[in-house]
Amino acid sequence: MTTTDSEPSAWYVVGGWTHVRPGAACRVVLQGVEIALWRTQAGALHAWGNRCPHRGVRLSLGIVKGDRLACRYHGWHYDEGGRCRFMPAHPNLDPPATLAVAHYATQEQDEAIWVALGGAPAAPPLRLGTDRPAFCRSIHLSLGAEAAADMLARLTGAAPVAPGLMQVWPEIAGSDRAVTLAVQPIDETTTALHVFLDGGPDAAARLAAVRWTVDVRWRIGSETGVEA
Amino acid sequence: MTDRLDDFTKNQWVVIDDEDGLVRRAPFETSLFSLPIGVETGADGPRVHRLDTGEALPVLRRYGYVWSAVDVAPRPLFDIPEFDEGGRRFVPCGPVGVKTSALRVIENFLDIAHFPFVHPGVLGTEDETEVIPYRAEIRRDVDEVWAVDCGFFQPKAMAASSAGVHVDYRYRVAQPCSAVLYKSSPGRAGAFDLIGILARPLDETVSEVHAWMLMWDDTSSDESLLQFQQEIFLQDRIILENQIPHLLPLSAGMEIPTRADATSIAYRRWLKDHGVTWGTCDGVPEVAS
Amino acid sequence: MTPRPTLRRARLRFRGALDPVVFADFAARRAALLLLEATWGSATTEAFECEVVGAPELVDAFQMACWLGPPHAMIDAVDIERTAG
Numbered sequence: 126m127t128t129t130d131s132e133p134s135a136w137y138v139v140g141g142w143t144h145v146r147p148g149a150a151c152r153v154v155l156q157g158v159e160i161a162l163w164r165t166q167a168g169a170l171h172a173w174g175n176r177c178p179h180r181g182v183r184l185s186l187g188i189v190k191g192d193r194l195a196c197r198y199h200g201w202h203y204d205e206g207g208r209c210r211f212m213p214a215h216p217n218l219d220p221p222a223t224l225a226v227a228h229y230a231t232q233e234q235d236e237a238i239w240v241a242l243g244g245a246p247a248a249p250p251l252r253l254g255t256d257r258p259a260f261c262r263s264i265h266l267s268l269g270a271e272a273a274a275d276m277l278a279r280l281t282g283a284a285p286v287a288p289g290l291m292q293v294w295p296e297i298a299g300s301d302r303a304v305t306l307a308v309q310p311i312d313e314t315t316t317a318l319h320v321f322l323d324g325g326p327d328a329a330a331r332l333a334a335v336r337w338t339v340d341v342r343w344r345i346g347s348e349t350g351v352e353a
Numbered sequence: 354m355t356d357r358l359d360d361f362t363k364n365q366w367v368v369i370d371d372e373d374g375l376v377r378r379a380p381f382e383t384s385l386f387s388l389p390i391g392v393e394t395g396a397d398g399p400r401v402h403r404l405d406t407g408e409a410l411p412v413l414r415r416y417g418y419v420w421s422a423v424d425v426a427p428r429p430l431f432d433i434p435e436f437d438e439g440g441r442r443f444v445p446c447g448p449v450g451v452k453t454s455a456l457r458v459i460e461n462f463l464d465i466a467h468f469p470f471v472h473p474g475v476l477g478t479e480d481e482t483e484v485i486p487y488r489a490e491i492r493r494d495v496d497e498v499w500a501v502d503c504g505f506f507q508p509k510a511m512a513a514s515s516a517g518v519h520v521d522y523r524y525r526v527a528q529p530c531s532a533v534l535y536k537s538s539p540g541r542a543g544a545f546d547l548i549g550i551l552a553r554p555l556d557e558t559v560s561e562v563h564a565w566m567l568m569w570d571d572t573s574s575d576e577s578l579l580q581f582q583q584e585i586f587l588q589d590r591i592i593l594e595n596q597i598p599h600l601l602p603l604s605a606g607m608e609i610p611t612r613a614d615a616t617s618i619a620y621r622r623w624l625k626d627h628g629v630t631w632g633t634c635d636g637v638p639e640v641a642s
Numbered sequence: 643m644t645p646r647p648t649l650r651r652a653r654l655r656f657r658g659a660l661d662p663v664v665f666a667d668f669a670a671r672r673a674a675l676l677l678l679e680a681t682w683g684s685a686t687t688e689a690f691e692c693e694v695v696g697a698p699e700l701v702d703a704f705q706m707a708c709w710l711g712p713p714h715a716m717i718d719a720v721d722i723e724r725t726a727g
Binding site for chain 3: 486603604605606609610611612614615618621622625626635636637
Binding site: 176178179180181182183186195196197198199200212213214215216224 | 466467470484595596607609610611612617
């Protein structure tokens, strides 16, 4: 049940690199599609359709065992390719290669986790800066992606620089650093913004960028009257 | 949505509350098949009525519970003869809400392959996960679903167990929203303890669940029995609320049932036979992933 | 927990009320999913016959899926003739 390599699809940021830790699994939603994002103990990242093919329980609740993900309901084990390798109720069975979870292309770059829903895009994801961009923070907004981008532009002066990416130069710790905002359309009425600070590692600058992000979220909340 | 309420579903007695609980909690408002209802105590006992039309609904008091129905003449409640035998203790476990179809709650109750993973160290262990073939059937003579010869090793089968033991399980479904488990009793050799589950659909994907126990156990306190059952159900709830779809599929297209899922398949096949639509779906995926 | 290579061969007849075309499609897709070798027999509105070969647990899983079947199929009985592979 792998995704077909049909039309090229777009990369979207679904979180910073810390969003899922080695040995953990979590749920993200992109354009209405639920994804189980998980890392093996060694840190390899995978993005799968969030539903165990056995009886439909979310794989984002699953337990990572080494380089396998086990469904929390009946413990079916899946390997890194999404193939079922073990059914605990039937321990003598070697499950056929046809029993597999749908999986999506995923990539880590610039401290971001990127996912593409269609076939794996030919090109890598866009850069989030020119000098070692660092992940700062993610915020969630009760707005569709377009409305979120419009509001960001109005409140912060951020301008689109590429599909799904906006950039702004707020004053961060007195330095001239670019802040890039990656827009994740969760569904029609919810959007996440993932904030990255360019210019190399600097704890003080990063903290200032995080504060800026929180302030932006508060300002959007005041505008819309909606708690994010 | 009440236009999805099929006759077989409508025609059954559904749990409102346990007798003592109702007296403590009444008067209260709740739902039954998406219909708002009011529950109160009167001089002649508990009363249930629809809040939208004012219509009084039938009330039945049996097995320590108060039942009602949206049909004026529901078919007779199933028999549990063990309630009339003396000696066993009855412990009602009180209501717990869960955001899924009542039928999914019953299906999960019938499942044994999940014990090592959802109730580790208590009902199962990862050292013993194999499910030996058992017998699941629809008994046409009584129109009930039964699963027998379900045997396996449990680390702590009941609140009273201190060591692991081999248990024998039998499951029985006599109406869509109720099920009974007959479990070999640690309190009396050769006898069965009963654990029941009664689910009230508030709407198609929200339910209120009442578990009960009827068993040969003199030693455990009510609190420890309740705590045991509560812990088990809260573990199941996490699974149930994360199982997609919440409506019970009446075909196998979206899933991969194995022999260990035989009771679930028998239950769904029986519901399909009776034209049940409430709480179910076709089981055909809308979007190919 | 070493997998046994023993295969099971089973002749199955699903009896009840079904649409032969829809059921045949459902059974074929399920057999493919479970990597079973299948030979298809007669298909009427009352019965569907086939012979499948594969790991015993997967033959059972095929039987489970077809007992419940596609949405409108009502299978009342499954006749099974099993032979060791």
